Amino acid sequence: MAAAFRIHGRIGSWLVLAGALAAATAAASPAGAETTGLIIVSNEKSNTLSILDASDSVVRTVQTCGRPRGMKFSANRRQFYVGCGDDNTIAIYELATLKLVKRYRDIADPETFDLHPNGHDLYISNEDDSETTVLNVETGEITARYETGAEPEGVLITPDGKLVFVASEAANIVHVIDVAAKKIVKNILVGTRPRRFALRPDGKELWVSAELSGEVNIIDLSKLEVVTSIVFAPPAIRRDQVTPVDVLITRDGRRAYVALGRANRVAVVDVPTRTVSDFILVGKRPWGLQLTRDEKKLYVANGLSDDISIIETASRRVTKSVPVGIVPYAILIDD
Amino acid sequence: MSAARAQDGASTAKIAYIAREDDSFYAPGRTYAGILRRDRKSAIAGAEVAIQDSKAIGRAIGVDFVLLTLRLAADDDAAARIRSELNASGAMAAILDLPLDDVKRASGSLGDEALALFNIRHREIALRQETCRTGLFHVIPSRAMLADALSQYLLFKAWRRVLILEGAQPMDFEVSQAFQASAKKFQLRVVGVKKFVLGHDPRQRDQINVALMTSDTDHDVVFVADVMGEFARYVPYRTAKSRLIVGAEGLMSGAWDGAWERHGAPQLNRRFERFAARPMTEEDWAAWVAVRAVVQGVVLSRATSRAQLLRALKRPDLTIELYKGAPGSFRSWDRQLRQPILLHTRNAVVDLAPVEGFLHQRHNLDSLGVDESEFSCTR
Numbered sequence: 001m002a003a004a005f006r007i008h009g010r011i012g013s014w015l016v017l018a019g020a021l022a023a024a025t026a027a028a029s030p031a032g033a034e035t036t037g038l039i040i041v042s043n044e045k046s047n048t049l050s051i052l053d054a055s056d057s058v059v060r061t062v063q064t065c066g067r068p069r070g071m072k073f074s075a076n077r078r079q080f081y082v083g084c085g086d087d088n089t090i091a092i093y094e095l096a097t098l099k100l101v102k103r104y105r106d107i108a109d110p111e112t113f114d115l116h117p118n119g120h121d122l123y124i125s126n127e128d129d130s131e132t133t134v135l136n137v138e139t140g141e142i143t144a145r146y147e148t149g150a151e152p153e154g155v156l157i158t159p160d161g162k163l164v165f166v167a168s169e170a171a172n173i174v175h176v177i178d179v180a181a182k183k184i185v186k187n188i189l190v191g192t193r194p195r196r197f198a199l200r201p202d203g204k205e206l207w208v209s210a211e212l213s214g215e216v217n218i219i220d221l222s223k224l225e226v227v228t229s230i231v232f233a234p235p236a237i238r239r240d241q242v243t244p245v246d247v248l249i250t251r252d253g254r255r256a257y258v259a260l261g262r263a264n265r266v267a268v269v270d271v272p273t274r275t276v277s278d279f280i281l282v283g284k285r286p287w288g289l290q291l292t293r294d295e296k297k298l299y300v301a302n303g304l305s306d307d308i309s310i311i312e313t314a315s316r317r318v319t320k321s322v323p324v325g326i327v328p329y330a331i332l333i334d335d
Numbered sequence: 336m337s338a339a340r341a342q343d344g345a346s347t348a349k350i351a352y353i354a355r356e357d358d359s360f361y362a363p364g365r366t367y368a369g370i371l372r373r374d375r376k377s378a379i380a381g382a383e384v385a386i387q388d389s390k391a392i393g394r395a396i397g398v399d400f401v402l403l404t405l406r407l408a409a410d411d412d413a414a415a416r417i418r419s420e421l422n423a424s425g426a427m428a429a430i431l432d433l434p435l436d437d438v439k440r441a442s443g444s445l446g447d448e449a450l451a452l453f454n455i456r457h458r459e460i461a462l463r464q465e466t467c468r469t470g471l472f473h474v475i476p477s478r479a480m481l482a483d484a485l486s487q488y489l490l491f492k493a494w495r496r497v498l499i500l501e502g503a504q505p506m507d508f509e510v511s512q513a514f515q516a517s518a519k520k521f522q523l524r525v526v527g528v529k530k531f532v533l534g535h536d537p538r539q540r541d542q543i544n545v546a547l548m549t550s551d552t553d554h555d556v557v558f559v560a561d562v563m564g565e566f567a568r569y570v571p572y573r574t575a576k577s578r579l580i581v582g583a584e585g586l587m588s589g590a591w592d593g594a595w596e597r598h599g600a601p602q603l604n605r606r607f608e609r610f611a612a613r614p615m616t617e618e619d620w621a622a623w624v625a626v627r628a629v630v631q632g633v634v635l636s637r638a639t640s641r642a643q644l645l646r647a648l649k650r651p652d653l654t655i656e657l658y659k660g661a662p663g664s665f666r667s668w669d670r671q672l673r674q675p676i677l678l679h680t681r682n683a684v685v686d687l688a689p690v691e692g693f694l695h696q697r698h699n700l701d702s703l704g705v706d707e708s709e710f711s712c713t714r
Contacts, residue, residue, distance in 0.1 A: 128605055130391070149391025151602055169599070170656070171391035172634070187395035189634070192654050192662065193599075212654060212662050238699065240661045262660070 043325025070112035075119030083110035381619035385626035482517035484688035550575035
């Protein structure tokens with residue numbers, strides 16, 4: 001049975017869908033399970049999840065543990081994980097009911113994480129402890145720890161499960177973990193304050209946002225080095241006002257979206273030529289991005305206007321802004 | 336000098352931290368009846384946290400960053416001792432946690448630009464003018480920058496009429512002068528300057544009684560120039576009119592604050608508190624930045640000598656993460672670290688300067704402090 005890969009470029013979660021390779025139409029979900037169509041937004045300061053339905057209206061607000069930020073679907077997509085930094089907890093929710101089903105505690109300040117293709121190893125960046133820990137989400141055991149530079153954030157695992165990349169914000173480094181060897185095999189020096197990753201679908205390049213340098217560094221994965229960078233220069237915006245965070249690359253590898261933080265815009269990038277083709281004005285301090293499965297809509301979390309902007313990707317226009325909780329961080333879409 | 340052990344295989348970059356025994360800056364400040372109001376701890380803690388934070392990047396470039404400490408005895412000649420110790424130890428740069436006179440002598444005697452030195456404590460404008468062509472870099476903001484931050488906020492709020500209450504200490508006079516210059520620059524109107532003294536003598540009520548001093552002018556805010564703070568802490572709620580207090584009390588401007596919520600500041604504050612078991616002060620933060628400036632200079636240029644590091648520190652593309660949003664770099668005319676300034680109360684940060692809307696033709700951060708065209712090097 002052929003397996004179809006879908007890339008969530010944000011931090012890079014890989015989902016293996018059993019079934020035929022989907023072309024233009026929406027792909028079937030695993031084992032014929034229905035998707036809820038829900039959009040989930042984590043709000044780090046109000047300690048809530050805002051739940052939107054397919055009409056892009058908030059239908060529910062779920063109270064969570066302290067400072068919910070990173071979110072990821074489980075391997076079977078029936079659950080999702082939420083990292084609560086202030087409560088040192090990974091909370092597990094059931095999608096169909098939005099009920100809390102399990103909590104793993106004593107996980108030091110989890111911010112973001114990525115799920116290994118093996119379905120049970122969650123690689124978590126522990127912000128305050130300068131560590132990446134591996135949590136087995138089935139047993140609750142921490143099976144490995146990797147010492148990183150200060151303030152690790154972005155985590156991305158390659159689709160073959162061989163390498164894990166972790167960005168160390170305060171050290172300006174991307175650590176490369178060899179999963180089989182269980183150690184960090186390379187430290188790649190990047191721009192100032194690296195935050196999040198996106199992998200090109202052909203697996204040749206890893207894009208990493210450097211928040212304080214105002215650029216996205218492009219790492220050639222055959223050399224594990226930065227080969228070039230994309231600088232963002234929206235008209236009439238000073239360089240130090242451009243703070244890129246989330247990066248998403250479309251499934252066909254042609255277009256990338258970059259949230260530009262303090263510039264209050266999302267950049268649209270032509271991936272093959274690495275040129276910026278557009279800037280879309282959104283809310284205040286956009287960080288988190290998420291695409292719908294058909295990539296027709298882009299959802300943007302605006303941390304300092306407490307809302308999300310919904311962009312129609314064909315026209316590159318914001319069609320709706322929806323108020324959510326306080327300081328929205330990440331977005332998951334179950335479609 | 337004591338030194339930390341260097342790891343094998345890597346080259347070592349040594350940063351010296353220099354302090355003096357019996358430095359009055361660190362003497363506990365007690366008020367009447369022994370109430371402890373000030374208990375400063377050595378800012379070396381900031382430097383130590385920065386060294387820890389730099390281990391990963393050091394490993395990536397094959398450099399071991401090491402902190403050496405030098406403690407001058409109470410009667411040591413700062414210039415001579417520092418010069419000999421720095422040469423003996425091979426330090427690339429030095430952080431000066433010393434009284435003002437020591438800082439002036441050290442930077443003067445080491446010769447023009449022999450070695451990168453960092454001022455983490457002294458805010459005097461005159462110091463920047465006197466040391467402009469030496470290797471002294473100022474991390475802590477100047478009084479001009481602190482005053483400008485406040486002035487921008489007052490202008491933004493349209494609280495233009497300011498009454499100044501000025502203390503009797505020379506430092507209070509400097510603070511008042513800096514604010515008056517800043518008020519002129521930003522076109523605020525100083526409606527009066529009243530000098531105060533500490534005491535209870537009714538014959539001196541014109542200089543003691545806050546209600547009296549604030550009753551005869553129309554003003555929007557009261558600026559208190561009181562570096563020790565003993566008078567300022569009793570000004571709120573004692574004024575004749577209900578006006579906000581700024582300066583030494585109420586809305587204060589500073590390089591750092593434990594309550595700053597954005598730009599990753601809580602992460603730095605937490606890392607510091609776990610290490611030092613106390614909140615991070617402005618001087619701690621300045622010592623932290625000094626180490627990070629050296630690290631960034633080495634990363635940028637792979638500097639292995641003092642001269643190379645000095646050149647790297649002067650580069651306009653040096654970006655130092657300050658945890659205040661905009662990256663820092665050193666101004667070419669006075670070697671002052673350009674940086675955002677926090678406007679804060681005792682438990683919250685109200686705003687960050689440059690206040691939104693204030694621009695500058697080259698670099699927004701240069702809207703704070705003495706600009707290139709206004710600066711005169713007196714050396």
